[in-house]
Amino acid sequence: MVAKQLAASGGLWLSLGGTEILVDPGPGSLVQATKRKLNPEKLSAIILSHRHLDHAADVNIMVEAMTEGGFKPRGRLFLPSDALQGEPVAFSYLREYLNGIEILAEGKSYSIGNVSFTTPVLHRHPVETYGMLFRVGGRSFSYIADTQYFNGLSASYASELLIINMVLAESRPIVYHLSIADVAKIVGELKPKVAIITHFGMNVWRLKPWQIAQDLSRQTGIKVVAARDGMRFNLSQLDD
Secondary structure (H helix, E strand, C coil): CCCCCCCCCCCEEEEECCEEEEECCCCCHHHHHHHCCCCHHHEEEEECCCCCHHHHCCHHHHHHHHCCCCCCCCCEEEEEHHHHCCCCCCCHHHHHHCCEEEEECCCEEEEECCEEEEECCECCCCCCCECEEEEECCEEEEEECCCCCCCCCHHHHCCCEEEEECCECCCCCCCCCCEHHHHHHHHHHHCCCEEEEECCCHHHHHCCHHHHHHHHHHHHCCEEEECCCCCCCCHHHHHC
């Protein structure tokens, strides 16, 4: 999917009461941002769920853009410890452009301006991976990043809005990603007001994610939406 760019891999841009945050800037993040008139110079933070290229390939250029090439140091970078080890995904010369780097860890809490978030549980994935539970202005929403399903996953992300990565059409024991059936179980357990499915694998794409979303809505009784390039979701829609 990333190589073919059937769906863009630029990540999630959060605009929360004046605080701008970029989550998982994969390949094409800068191009997608500028195409949609999103200004990286307004970012307060960049968050990586994990070091894999489809989530982190554009982290360095986005740090450059956020800090205007380092001439205006600003912002923080949040990432797992292994993203700075061995083959670091964030170049060392760029780190001085930032106001700080914070290491994600299981059960820790963080704040960015008026936004707080936690990384409640370590995911089951080949590299160190975390999802996030955000709180802002009395609202809560969660992002379940790449992981194999495990007991306790759902309970860690109770929120009004669920954004969840759904790579697989069917579970594959050696592939540490969520399937359609896994997502149905999680949505049914969490019962958010709205769930957004995203990060589709090729087999999911062939099955048409928007149709899968309709099936999941009928199955769970929860409004499920399939993400699409450039889609915007206003938290006020949770009151509809």
